[in-house]
Amino acid sequence: xxxxxxxxxxxxxxxxxxxxxxxxxxxxxxxxxxxxxxxxxxxxxxxxxxxxxxxxxxxxxxxxxxxxxxxxxxxxxxxxxxxxxxxxxxxxxxxxxxxxxxxxxxxxxxxxxxxxxxxxxxxxxxxxxxxxxxxxxxxxxxxxxxxxxxxxxxxxxxxxxxxxxxxxxxxxxxxxxxxxxxxxxxxxxxxxxxxxxxxx
Amino acid sequence: xxxxxxxxxxxxxxxxxxxxxxxxxxxxxxxxxxxxxxxxxxxxxxxxxxxxxxxxxxxxxxxxxxxxxxxxxxxxxxxxxxxxxxxxxxxxxxxxxxxxxxxxxxxxxxxxxxxxxxxxxxxxxxxxxxxxxxxxxxxxxxxxxxxxxxxxxxxxxxxxxxxxxxxxxxxxxxxxxxxxxxxxxxxxxxxxxxxxxxxx
DNA sequence: AAAGTCATACCAAATGGTATGTGAATGAGA
DNA sequence: TCTCATTCACATACCATTTGGTATGACTTT
Numbered sequence: 001x002x003x004x005x006x007x008x009x010x011x012x013x014x015x016x017x018x019x020x021x022x023x024x025x026x027x028x029x030x031x032x033x034x035x036x037x038x039x040x041x042x043x044x045x046x047x048x049x050x051x052x053x054x055x056x057x058x059x060x061x062x063x064x065x066x067x068x069x070x071x072x073x074x075x076x077x078x079x080x081x082x083x084x085x086x087x088x089x090x091x092x093x094x095x096x097x098x099x100x101x102x103x104x105x106x107x108x109x110x111x112x113x114x115x116x117x118x119x120x121x122x123x124x125x126x127x128x129x130x131x132x133x134x135x136x137x138x139x140x141x142x143x144x145x146x147x148x149x150x151x152x153x154x155x156x157x158x159x160x161x162x163x164x165x166x167x168x169x170x171x172x173x174x175x176x177x178x179x180x181x182x183x184x185x186x187x188x189x190x191x192x193x194x195x196x197x198x199x200x
Numbered sequence: 201x202x203x204x205x206x207x208x209x210x211x212x213x214x215x216x217x218x219x220x221x222x223x224x225x226x227x228x229x230x231x232x233x234x235x236x237x238x239x240x241x242x243x244x245x246x247x248x249x250x251x252x253x254x255x256x257x258x259x260x261x262x263x264x265x266x267x268x269x270x271x272x273x274x275x276x277x278x279x280x281x282x283x284x285x286x287x288x289x290x291x292x293x294x295x296x297x298x299x300x301x302x303x304x305x306x307x308x309x310x311x312x313x314x315x316x317x318x319x320x321x322x323x324x325x326x327x328x329x330x331x332x333x334x335x336x337x338x339x340x341x342x343x344x345x346x347x348x349x350x351x352x353x354x355x356x357x358x359x360x361x362x363x364x365x366x367x368x369x370x371x372x373x374x375x376x377x378x379x380x381x382x383x384x385x386x387x388x389x390x391x392x393x394x395x396x397x398x399x400x
Numbered sequence: 401a402a403a404g405t406c407a408t409a410c411c412a413a414a415t416g417g418t419a420t421g422t423g424a425a426t427g428a429g430a
Numbered sequence: 431t432c433t434c435a436t437t438c439a440c441a442t443a444c445c446a447t448t449t450g451g452t453a454t455g456a457c458t459t460t
Contacts, residue, residue, distance in 0.1 A: 029318060033420090043421080044422085046421095047422075048434090048436070113309065113313050114310075117225060123378070158385055161382060165366055166362075166366060169370070175313065176316055176327045178316075186362060192393070196392075210409075241410080242410070242411050244410065244411050401460100403459085404460095409452100410451105410452085415449090421442080422440080430433085
C-alpha cells in the first residue's frame with residue numbers, strides 16, 4: 001500500500017518542502033501546515049502520504065543521506081590517484097560552499113542536534129548517515145596512505161571523521177555569522193592538515 | 201523592576217532546568233511546562249521571572265556564553281608561554297570531553313542551528329558568543345605567533361575559528377554516535393595541525 | 401508594639417491559539 | 431463503477447500566556 005505512494009511526485013513535493021524548511025528552522029519548529037503551504041497541498045494530503053510528522057522526518061533524512069552519498073561519488077571525481085581525488089574533493093566542496101545547495105546547512109547535523117536524544121530511530125539514521133560518509137572518505141584516505149607513504153602515521157577512519165566535524169562545525173559557525181565562506185576556510189585548513197600528514 | 205529578579209535562586213533554578221533540557225532537545229522541543237516540572241515550579245512562577253519563552257531563551261544563552269568565557273580563562277591556565285597555554289588548553293578540553301559538563305553538547309551550537317534564521321536577536325547573540333570565544337583564542341595564537349616564528353604563516357583569527365568548528369562539529373558527531381570521545385580525537389587532530397604550523 | 405498597607409514570590413486554573421491528526425465528501429482516471 | 435488522490439471541516443491535544451488569586455515579610459502608621 002505504502003510502496004505505491006513511495007515515488008509519487010506529490011510525495012516528492014512534500015519531501016522537498018519539508019527538507020528546505022527543516023534545513024533552516026529544524027524539525028520541531030517546522031509545522032506540517034507550513035510544509036503543506038509550501039508544497040501547495042492540504043494537510044489531508046500530507047497524512048495520505050505520511051502517517052505522522054515523525055515518519056516524514058525519517059523519510060526526509062533518509063532521502064537526504066542517499067542524495068548526499070550520490071553527490072559524494074560525483075564530487076570525488078575520477079582521478080586515478082587517490083590523494084589527488086581527496087584534494088579535488090576538498091577543493092570542489094570548498095568552491096560550492098557559498099552556493100545554495102550547501103549554504104543552508106546540513107540536515108544530518110540539524111537532526112543530530114535536535115532529535116538524537118529524543119528519537120532513537122532518527123539517532124540510528126544519523127549515525128548511519130555519518131558512518132556512510134566517513135567510511136567512503138576513509139577508504140580514499142586509506143588508498144592514499146597505501147600509495148604515498150605519508151610523513152606521519154594516521155588512522156583513515158579518524159581523519160575522515162575529522163573532516164565531517166570540520167564541515168558540520170563550519171556550517172554552524174556560518175549560520176551564526178550569516179556567512180558560509182567559513183566553510184571554505186575550514187576545508188582549506190583541513191586540506192593543509194592532510195597535506196602536513198602526507199608531506200605533499 | 202526586572203533587575204531585582206535577575207539573581208534570584210528561583211530564577212537560577214529555571215535557567216538551570218531550561219539549559220539542561222534545551223542542551224539535549226533544543227529550544228523548540230522544550231516546553232515551558234517541562235522546564236517548570238524539572239525546576240519543581242509552576243508556570244505562574246515561570247512568567248513571573250520571564251515575560252516569554254523567547255526571553256528565557258535569550259537569558260539562558262547569555263548566561264551560557266558568560267559561563268563559557270569564564271571557563272575559558274581558567275582553561276587557558278597561567279603558563280607564561282602562549283604556545284604552551286594553547287597546548288594545555290586543548291589537552292584539558294580533550295580530557296574533559298566525556299565528563300557531563302561538556303558531553304551534552306554546546307548550547308551555542310544548538311541555538312545557532314535552530315534559531316539563527318528564525319530569531320535575529322538570538323542570531324546576534326550566537327554570533328557574538330562565538331566571536332568572543334574565537335577572539336580570545338586568536339589572541340593566544342597571535343601571541344604564540346609573535347614569540348615563536350611559525351614554520352608556516354597563518355591568520356590567528358581564522359585558526360581560532362577553525363578550532364570552534366572542530367569542537368562544534370565533533371559535538372554533533374558525538375551526539376549522533378552517542379559517544380563524546382570523538383571530541384577528544386578532534387582536539388588531538390587540531391593540536392597536531394597547530395603543531396604542524398608552528399613546527400613544534 | 402500592634403494594626404494596617406504593600407510589594408513580592410509563588411501557585412492553580414482558565415484562555416486562546418496553534419499543532420497534529422481524522423474522516424467524510426469530492427473528483428478524476430481506469 | 432472502483433480506486434485512489436485530494437480537499438475540507440473538524441476533533442483533540444498541547445502549549446504559551448493570562449488571570450486572579452494566597453502567603454510572606456518588610457515597612458508604615460498609630
